[in-house]
Amino acid sequence: MPRILSGVQPTGNIHLGNYVGAFRQWVDMQHDFEALYPVVDLHAITLAYSPDELADRTLEAAALLLAAGLDPDVCTVFVQSHVPEHTELAWLLNHLATVGELRRMTQFKAKAETGGEGALPAGYFNYPVLQAADILIYQADRVPVGEDQRQHLELTRDVAERFNARFGQTFVVPEAYIPKVGGRVMDLQLPTAKMSKSSASPAGRIEVLDPPEAIRRKVRSAVTDSGREVLARPDKPAISNLLELFSVATGSTVGELERTYAGRGYGDFKGDLADALIAFLAPVRERYHELRGDPAHLRAILEQGAVKAQAIARENLALAKERMGFLPRSSG
Ligand code: TYM
Numbered sequence: 632m633p634r635i636l637s638g639v640q641p642t643g644n645i646h647l648g649n650y651v652g653a654f655r656q657w658v659d660m661q662h663d664f665e666a667l668y669p670v671v672d673l674h675a676i677t678l679a680y681s682p683d684e685l686a687d688r689t690l691e692a693a694a695l696l697l698a699a700g701l702d703p704d705v706c707t708v709f710v711q712s713h714v715p716e717h718t719e720l721a722w723l724l725n726h727l728a729t730v731g732e733l734r735r736m737t738q739f740k741a742k743a744e745t746g747g748e749g750a751l752p753a754g755y756f757n758y759p760v761l762q763a764a765d766i767l768i769y770q771a772d773r774v775p776v777g778e779d780q781r782q783h784l785e786l787t788r789d790v791a792e793r794f795n796a797r798f799g800q801t802f803v804v805p806e807a808y809i810p811k812v813g814g815r816v817m818d819l820q821l822p823t824a825k826m827s828k829s830s831a832s833p834a835g836r837i838e839v840l841d842p843p844e845a846i847r848r849k850v851r852s853a854v855t856d857s858g859r860e861v862l863a864r865p866d867k868p869a870i871s872n873l874l875e876l877f878s879v880a881t882g883s884t885v886g887e888l889e890r891t892y893a894g895r896g897y898g899d900f901k902g903d904l905a906d907a908l909i910a911f912l913a914p915v916r917e918r919y920h921e922l923r924g925d926p927a928h929l930r931a932i933l934e935q936g937a938v939k940a941q942a943i944a945r946e947n948l949a950l951a952k953e954r955m956g957f958l959p960r961s962s963g
Pocket of ligand 1: 636637638639640641648649650651652671674761762765766775776779780814815816825827
């Protein structure tokens with residue numbers, strides 16, 4: 632069975648973009664692939680974070696993944712830092728990624744432009760190398776992610792190809808899998824920017840755990856485009872985004888929705904969209920609260936996941952080190 636891997640950072644504020652762009656695919660794909668889904672806590676410390684909250688956020692992210700429909704008997708959900716082989720491989724791969732290409736990563740460039748790169752932690756700069764290690768250490772064939780991760784996937788492929796060319800065929804060169812609808816959910820207040828966990832305006836971000844009133848309020852106050860037509864067009868980025876979300880939440884196509892709302896204006900459309908999103912997220916929120924109420928059970932699932940993941944990671948790390956010429960320990 633081909634293998635897939637994808638991860639989410641436990642930074643709180645997990646939102647509709649994460650759910651639609653990533654988790655939904657993860658749930659669908661778990662049955663057709665051998666699937667590994669780490670909560671990537673080591674990535675969450677690359678910018679300022681609160682040590683008092685990290686463990687809680689990690690459990691929260693894991694509970695959300697299970698609530699979204701990941702079945703721990705079918706796929707492997709685990710915590711990245713529980714499998715320290717990821718960090719060891721990242722160090723090895725650091726010798727194959729260049730400063731120039733890491734500096735070209737849009738996420739790094741954006742942060743460097745606002746505050747200057749000199750003050751950024753080196754971990755933030757090296758973040759994509761750890762991501763490459765997360766993927767390559769499992770020999771993943773495919774990586775289901777949102778559009779914003781495309782560049783990191785390209786880097787991962789380049790690093791894998793370079794490793795194979797330098798040390799002999801070792802790693803599978805993985806492919807990104809990005810959904811056609813919902814791969815880039817935009818901020819409801821600023822439809823030219825992606826919905827993000829760290830965006831300044833919480834009004835532009837629907838969180839998976841938002842109660843129904845909050846969802847309704849955010850949809851009602853979502854910015855719209857000039858005109859009154861409910862149409863998906865490049866010059867209507869706000870309505871196009873809302874139509875995509877509506878489509879994902881209901882299973883209707885964007886074309887069908889355009890026909891339903893032809894001549895009816897934004898008011899009706901937004902009211903129905905809010906209902907659809909509330910119905911879409913309610914089961915996830917309910918299941919989340921059940922799971923979160925039993926942390927011992929959650930931790931047992933993560934432990935079982937770490938055991939399964941580590942067995943694979945250990946083998947591939949050993950292979951990489953052997954190919955790179957390291958002296959093995961005599962105890963094996
Ligand atoms: P993270 O935690 O920011 O996001 C988790 C997933 O959600 C997707 N996503 C979106 N999709 C559509 N629209 C949006 N507005 C939106 N915002 C986020 C992301 O593309 C991602 O798939 N670097 C990664 C975590 C990571 C990883 C990995 C992913 C670490 N190692 C290995 C894949 C494989 C990140 O920060 O995702």
